[in-house]
Amino acid sequence: MPLLKSTFFPTLPFRNSHFNTVYRALFMKEQVSYNRKRILTWDDDFIDLDFSLVGSKTLVVLIHGLEGSSQSKYIIAASNEMNAEGFDTVAFNLRGCSGEDNWLVQTYHSGKTEDVHFVINHLADTYSYDEIVIVGYSLGGNLTLKYMGEYAKTQSSKIKCAIAVSVPIDLASSGKEMGTFKNKIYVDEFLKTLRAKVLLKAKNFPEFNLDKEKLLKAKVFRDFDVLYTAPVFGFSGPEDYWEKASSKPYLASIEKPTILITSQDDPFLPAECYPIKEATASKNFYLEITKYGGHVGFISSFLPQENRWLENRMLNFIKQNL
Structure with missing residues (x-):
């Protein structure tokens, strides 16, 4: 039923x-x-x-x-x-993304929903909010969708709805798509910072x-997942990681209003990432x-006042579900 017609036309x-x-x-x-607040996790x-x-x-x-980080333009x-x-808003910097290296050899990955659960519970228990909304972008959107399905029975009752944007819900197919020539420049940029972070981990954790x-x-994400993601997080290999971290299998378990906003021309996403x-x-x-x-993206024109379609769409969904 919930297939929505879009009004976006740039x-x-x-x-x-x-x-x-x-x-x-x-x-x-x-x-x-x-205003930054640092919270300590269960795993030191x-x-x-x-x-x-x-x-x-x-x-x-x-x-x-x-x-990304709290400084990403789409977050701001x-x-x-x-x-x-x-x-009110709070930008959740995933581990190792706040400008300071985290304390463990593990940082974050596409399916690490235990961190989302921990942060949401901290916010629900520590602050006097009546309602919480989760908004995730790309990898953060995969975390959001997976969390809404995986933790549907145990998540805080304060969560009223969730929004995900441009999500690679099937990591195996999206990884292959990112490995194509048209996406080489994007992958090169991602791998630059990922390499730097992992080299620092290797220095701080020689046993790694x-x-x-x-x-x-x-050259591609699979290479990185073979060397870092899979061994550090306990997956048997990249394929095991992609299968277990993908949000697609969890969509049917979602129990609260949740929307995925995605574009047909997203260069990162193959057909498997459109869950019609x-x-x-x-x-x-x-x-x-x-x-x-x-x-x-979802930018409409060069005029700043016309470049808030995505944010306005989010606000409309939030207001409908509070």
Whole structure:
């Protein structure tokens, strides 16, 4: 049932998927003032949370994508728009993404929902919010969708709804798509920062036994997952990681209103990442596929006042479900 028709239709240059994907990061100016709170985890590590408060009883939790942070332009834009509508926000920096290396050899991965559960419970128990909304982008969107299904029976009753944007819900197929020539420039940029982080881990944790030469030659995400993600997080290999971390199998278990907003022209996503069948069969999982938008883009034009379609769409969904 919940397949939604989209109203997003950008001006001509933004109908190019790559242009829309990179425009926000390269050209849009976004600023926000955060108040950082560090919380200690059950496994002797820390997670940094960046709050932007307006005195609301509703908190919107924002979860960034691969190698993003609270400083990602899409996170700042969402925080500003949510604040303007009277909602508090908190940007959840995944482990190792807050500007300071975390204390364990493990950082984060696409399916590490135990961290999401821990953070949401901390927010629900520590602060006096009546309502919590979760918004996740790309990798953070995969975490959001997986969490909403995997923890459907045990998550806080304060969670009212969730939103996911541009999500690689099937990691095996999206990994192959990212390995194609058209996405080489994106993968190269991701691997630059991932390599630097893992080399630092190898220095701080010599017992990790990293093959540095292979890491430096890594060309695709599979190479990285073979060398770091799978062994460090206890998966038997990259295929085991992709299968267990993908959110797609959990969509049918979602019990609270949850929407996936994604574009048909997303250069990162293959056909397997558009869960039309799952949305059609669900009462709680909604799917909105735009014709254009790129990956976490959804920019309409060069005019700043017209570039909040995504944030306005989120706000509309939140207001419908509070």
